[in-house]
Amino acid sequence: AQRVTQPEKLLSVFKGAPVELKCNYSYSGSPELFWYVQYSRQRLQLLLRHISRESIKGFTADLNKGETSFHLKKPFAQEEDSAMYYCALNQFYFGTGTSLTVIP
Amino acid sequence: GAGVSQTPSNKVTEKGKYVELRCDPISGHTALYWYRQSLGQGPEFLIYFQGTGAADDSGLPNDRFFAVRPEGSVSTLKIQRTERGDSAVYLCASSELGYRADTQYFGPGTRLTVL
Numbered sequence: 001a002q003r004v005t006q007p008e009k010l011l012s013v014f015k016g017a018p019v020e021l022k023c024n025y026s027y028s029g030s031p032e033l034f035w036y037v038q039y040s041r042q043r044l045q046l047l048l049r050h051i052s053r054e055s056i057k058g059f060t061a062d063l064n065k066g067e068t069s070f071h072l073k074k075p076f077a078q079e080e081d082s083a084m085y086y087c088a089l090n091q092f093y094f095g096t097g098t099s100l101t102v103i104p
Numbered sequence: 105g106a107g108v109s110q111t112p113s114n115k116v117t118e119k120g121k122y123v124e125l126r127c128d129p130i131s132g133h134t135a136l137y138w139y140r141q142s143l144g145q146g147p148e149f150l151i152y153f154q155g156t157g158a159a160d161d162s163g164l165p166n167d168r169f170f171a172v173r174p175e176g177s178v179s180t181l182k183i184q185r186t187e188r189g190d191s192a193v194y195l196c197a198s199s200e201l202g203y204r205a206d207t208q209y210f211g212p213g214t215r216l217t218v219l
Contacts, residue, residue: 004146032204043107044147044195044210051205086146090204091137092163094146 002027004087006095013077014103021072021098023061023087033070034088035061044086047072057081077102106130108211110196116217117186125181125214127196133209135202136179138171139195141213147195153179154202186218 003026013019025031035047048056050063050070061072070087082102087095109128117123129136134155139147149163153173161171168186173179183190193213199206 006146009144034207036210043212044197046207046209049205049207091199091206091208092149092152092160094139094148096144096146 002089002093004089004093004095006085006087006098008098009096010099010101012101012103015079016076019074019077019081019100019102021085021087021100023070023072023095025068025070025087025089025093027068027089031063031070032090033061033063035059035070035072036086036088036094038084038086040083047085079104108196108198108209110194110211110214112214113212114215114217116219118219119186119188121186121218123183123186123216125183125194125196125216127179127181127198127211129177129179129196129198130209131177133198133200134176135199135206136173137197137199137208138179138181139197141193141195143192150181152202159202183216186216188218191216191218 005024033050037047038044059074079102084097086097111126136153138150141147151161151171152159156176168184171181193215195213196211197208199208
């Protein structure tokens with residue numbers, strides 16, 4: 001079965017501190033992985049996808065097939081990063097999300 | 105250009121009634137997806153269209169749920185004999201080609217409340 005696990009429902013960090021949002025997946029084949037973000041009163045939108053290997057708004061995510069993980073990282077959190085973050089696998093499978101709060 | 109739109113934004117209905125939720129995808133996108141999101145959960149896949157046909161409807165919870173996309177653009181999600189457990193936000197998304205690696209563009213959702 002294909003599954004995404006985001007172990008943290010809530011995460012708070014101080015502005016300027018590093019942040020890591022965890023994502024683990026279950027899939028026997030070669031996965032396509034995404035991070036989507038939902039800012040307050042906005043629709044869900046793509047943040048980044050592993051196939052592009054790009055950094056968006058200072059966020060990066062590395063696929064680790066050995067650990068079946070795709071953690072999202074940013075070295076210095078900003079207040080505008082406060083949002084709901086969802087990890088997604090192979091188009092259809094979303095995690096339960098992590099609500100990130102950056103404390104000023 | 106215009107993004108994905110969904111109507112209505114809110115729908116309140118009574119248990120046992122029939123409802124239709126509409127999705128207008130981005131023009132030219134061949135793939136369209138429906139998800140259901142309950143409070144505190146992530147989007148839960150319902151059905152995926154490639155053009156006019158349902159390429160994967162494995163997420164539809166039971167035969168009360170049905171969706172169509174007759175001309176390959178607008179889609180309607182239909183729920184018969186609604187139950188209180190159907191209350192959720194119903195999200196629609198579209199993507200250009202429908203490949204596994206495609207970016208999905210989401211609509212604002214329809215909040216369905218079944219009393």
